[in-house]
């Protein structure tokens with residue numbers, strides 16, 4: 134699908150196509166539909182970023198809270214979205230040893246207690262060791278800075294999902 138076809142979609146079809154570029158937040162696609170026609174998918178991506186940045190802190194926290202834990206119960210129960218499933222598997226989350234799994238679960242729980250939202254990273258860009266290192270390092274961050282850092286990861290995940298949907302050129 135090219136940008137002209139995207140611009141011609143009803144908001145229902147637009148949300149069908151783009152509803153999960155931000156994990157479990159179809160509101161984002163539904164909101165940016167108002168901004169069509171987009172000159173390019175990069176412009177669309179920019180509108181998504183603007184929408185996310187415009188949210189109040191509670192809204193940003195809400196977006197983050199829609200993200201499933203890495204190697205969490207949803208990966209184990211097979212209830213992840215297709216995108217998350219592929220991303221987490223690529224980062225080696227389905228192949229962790231028992232001790233790595235329990236360390237990750239402990240760090241995730243510690244992170245959630247501290248920040249009130251889950252640790253979010255663009256899993257496709259890291260392997261399991263890097264994920265652990267990032268999580269341990271970010272535990273010490275200040276809350277407002279960590280919220281922005283996590284939202285940056287949501288934007289990276291969104292960009293890769295736009296590429297996967299053949300909408301965003303590989304080298305934007």
Ligand SMILES: NC(=O)NC1=NC(=O)NC1=O
Nearest residue numbers: 217220252253254255256
């Ligand atoms: N908590 C997370 O970071 N989750 C995820 N990151 C991804 O890239 N895919 C996920 O499901």
